[in-house]
């Protein structure tokens with residue numbers, strides 16, 4: 434017992450018998466395994482744990498046991514993971530051989546402080562999002578709540594993995610690997626993502642050839658989404674700044690969707706039932722109550738919320754408002770703000786329209802997803818559509834300056850086709 438060398442927490446798999454017999458996920462890049470059996474007898478748990486250790490140790494992957502220090506001792510695990518209502522980490526540490534890994538579940542700053550005092554090696558911070566894997570009685574932390582819990586680490590060298598989410602020293606997952614028909618590939622994909630976030634030398638996508646394939650795939654998806662917008666004509670609810678209300682409505686129509694620019698809090702519930710996406714742009718913030726209500730209702734329906742926090746760093750009020758809003762609801766896409774106001778806001782509209790289409794074609798119906806559909810592809814598609822149309826408008830002879838550019842742009846958006854997107858759109862994927 435006692436894993437030699439530094440422990441890599443980056444892709445932490447929490448699993449039970451499902452890992453056996455082949456341990457395919459391990460070959461995909463899992464770096465540490467926790468055996469978690471909640472309903473089996475002790476004898477059966479021991480068997481599963483022994484077999485898991487056999488597989489993992491072939492690949493020099495440490496094996497931890499969930500809750501049961503007796504099982505860990507009996508089969509020589511590398512350590513244990515204990516929850517808040519299990520054996521205290523300090524006691525587990527006393528019972529286990531020196532050098533054993535001890536991890537503790539944490540959901541509050543107080544849990545973290547106790548884990549440090551107990552001499553734990555790492556904490557599991559969660560749940561970040563909802564999980565289908567167990568009935569959860571703890572507070573869903575979200576990224577902001579996880580940040581609050583992590584603040585309690587206060588410079589301690591304790592490692593941390595996010596569970597039911599991602600980030601920190603690693604992610605701890607169940608379903609993303611174990612519910613996949615191809616656990617090895619699922620593990621590899623997660624491993625690539627985690628490594629890309631934690632190492633500057635690795636590409637975000639898995640390599641140059643895959644990258645160019647992905648770029649083409651995204652462009653084709655954007656073309657498909659434009660066709661979907663034209664077919665379905667989703668209603669796009671926009672609470673946007675007064676400078677661009679008119680332009681945003683015209684861009685929405687030109688893309689083939691319908692705009693509604695309602696702002697009153699009392700109509701947000703009804704609107705959430707009929708709109709395909711919500712854009713919130715707080716360039717000219719007025720009454721916040723409508724914005725707060727709108728996001729909550731749209732989240733509840735699992736439709737996209739696109740947040741454009743215009744000039745968020747310019748004033749304290751804007752910064753605090755953005756925090757208040759993001760504590761009230763979850764944005765599916767946050768649009769960054771280039772210096773220009775006009776075209777920047779139109780991009781937000783286009784992203785909202787394409788995200789509505791991505792949501793319509795999305796298949797991830799599982800409850801734990803914040804929204805159906807691929808919001809990354811929706812966001813890129815929205816930007817591509819405006820970029821292609823802008824390039825076409827800019828080369829027109831009737832465009833003499835910024836006054837004539839805008840109507841030409843609206844025309845080019847109106848005349849945009851899936852084929853034009855495929856012909857003209859360009860994406861480069863950077864490591």
Ligand SMILES: Cc1ncc(COP(=O)(O)OP(=O)(O)O)c(N)n1
Nearest residue numbers: 447499514515516517538557596605
């Ligand atoms: C890495 C990691 N973090 C948290 C948990 C949850 O453990 P616990 O609170 O003991 O809940 P159960 O796993 O017993 O349902 C974990 N297992 N792993």
Ligand SMILES: Cc1nc(C(=O)O)sc1CCOP(=O)(O)O
Nearest residue numbers: 559560564566596597606607608
């Ligand atoms: C076992 C477990 N414990 C959690 C906690 O926060 O305490 S979340 C979780 C399961 C995470 O599974 P998935 O990756 O499928 O959502």
